[in-house]
Amino acid sequence: xxxxxxxxxxxxxxxxxxxxxxxxxxxxxxxxxxxxxxxxxxxxxxxxxxxxxxxxxxxxxxxxxxxxxxxxxxxxxxxxxxxxxxxxxxxxxxxxxxxxxxxxxxxxxxxxxxxxxxxxxxxxxxxxxxxxxxxxxxxxxxxxxxxxxxxxxxxxxxxxxxxxxxxxxxxxxxxxxxxxxxxxxxxxxxxxxxxxxxxxxxxxxxxxxxxxxxxxxxxxxxxxxxxxxxxxxxxxxxxxxxxxxxxxxxxxxxxxxxxxxxxxxxxxxxxxxxxxxxxxxxxxxxxxxxxxx
Numbered sequence: 001x002x003x004x005x006x007x008x009x010x011x012x013x014x015x016x017x018x019x020x021x022x023x024x025x026x027x028x029x030x031x032x033x034x035x036x037x038x039x040x041x042x043x044x045x046x047x048x049x050x051x052x053x054x055x056x057x058x059x060x061x062x063x064x065x066x067x068x069x070x071x072x073x074x075x076x077x078x079x080x081x082x083x084x085x086x087x088x089x090x091x092x093x094x095x096x097x098x099x100x101x102x103x104x105x106x107x108x109x110x111x112x113x114x115x116x117x118x119x120x121x122x123x124x125x126x127x128x129x130x131x132x133x134x135x136x137x138x139x140x141x142x143x144x145x146x147x148x149x150x151x152x153x154x155x156x157x158x159x160x161x162x163x164x165x166x167x168x169x170x171x172x173x174x175x176x177x178x179x180x181x182x183x184x185x186x187x188x189x190x191x192x193x194x195x196x197x198x199x200x201x202x203x204x205x206x207x208x209x210x211x212x213x214x215x216x217x218x219x220x221x222x223x224x225x226x227x228x229x230x231x232x233x234x235x236x237x238x239x240x241x242x243x244x245x246x247x248x249x250x251x252x253x254x255x256x257x258x259x260x261x262x263x264x265x266x267x268x269x270x271x272x273x274x275x276x277x278x279x280x281x282x283x284x285x286x287x288x289x290x291x292x293x
Contacts, residue, residue, distance in 0.1 A: 056098045057267050057274045057291075060105060065276060065287065068107050068263045076201065085230030087112075090202040091188060103269050106184055110262040110277070112202035113191035114210050116161040118255065121196075122214035130210065131167055131190070138185035142173045161192040162280075175293045180273040183292075184266050187275075194281045197257035200228065200235055215251045220244065234258065 064071075076088045090112035094105045114134075119127055135144065145167060161167075164187060173179060189207060198211045205225060212221040224242065231238055235258040239249060265276040277288040 056101065056103065057269065057272065060098075060103070060267055061265060061274065061276050061289070064105065064107070064265055065278065068265060068278065069261070071107060072109060072202075072260070072263070080232055085232040086201050086228055087204055087208075088202050090199075090204060101270055103267055104181070106188075106266040106268070108188060108264045108266065109199060109202050109260045110191045110193040110264055110280070111195055111197060111199045111257065111260040112204070112207065113189055114207050115191045115193060115196045115198065116167075117192065117194065118196045118198075118211065118214060120160050134186055134189050138182050138188075140168075140182045140186045141179060142183060143169045145169055160194075162194070163192055164190075166192070170292055175271060175273070177268060177270060180268045180292070183273065184268060187264075187266070191262075193262040193277075193279075195260075195262040195279065198255055199258065199260045200238065200256045201258050202260070211255060212252070215255060216248070220248075 071092055072089075075092060079088045090109045092107040096103055096105065114130060116127065116130075119130060131144065167190075168183075168186075189204075198208065200208070203211070208225060208228065209221055212224055216224070227238065227241065235256060239253060242249065242252075244252070262277075262279040264278070267274045273292045275290050277290075280288065
């Protein structure tokens with residue numbers, strides 16, 4: 001009798017043990033399934049956010065890219081109506097929020113900047129100092145290409161500048177909105193456009209000074225800057241009023257224009273920067289789009 005009771009207790013104990021093991025296994029599996037589910041949900045949300053931001057950049061660019069030149073022309077007209085002379089605004093900035101993310105959109109006139117190809121043609125020895133100065137002014141921390149590379153850039157048999165990638169080592173820097181904004185500031189004064197003429201109507205005074213000094217003396221440069229101040233006529237009339245001999249006017253006229261066709265559109269987000277270049281080459285309206293990272 002005692003043996004039967006003992007057997008029944010053993011079986012009950014074994015059944016209980018098996019039940020506890022099954023419960024433990026089930027709990028482990030549910031925990032892992034839950035963790036996987038959470039990770040999958042997190043990954044899905046991340047992917048959804050990346051896709052949403054990608055479409056945010058794309059939609060903003062598509063909405064604006066064909067309107068850039070007109071937006072600048074409208075800005076010029078408003079300045080003229082308000083009695084404001086040259087220089088007119090060379091940048092247009094818009095801040096907006098989309099799907100809970102803040103963005104800054106900056107339109108730039110690439111022909112209202114110091115063109116590195118112009119510097120390359122007239123005073124190539126000034127390239128390192130111009131680039132280093134603008135990097136310091138903008139507070140940019142992205143490293144420049146090694147100084148040893150500059151002599152190769154200055155050789156006359158090399159191709160001219162065509163990208164900021166010849167100047168900045170972006171791959172060595174992590175993306176941060178603050179860094180992106182300093183990159184925008186750096187790029188706001190330097191251009192690698194193949195359309196090298198400077199827009200006299202929009203170029204800021206410091207950019208005009210640096211450009212004029214490529215072909216004029218310091219004295220001549222300051223006189224021309226004074227004549228440009230608050231002027232609102234045409235480039236032809238402005239040139240007629242200059243006290244320069246014809247042989248000095250010809251190279252100056254080749255430097256300048258009063259109408260831009262080369263622009264860039266910058267969009268700065270929380271984890272990405274997108275830039276679209278338009279009209280970088282004469283007769284070519286193609287668009288070049290770059291992103292970082």
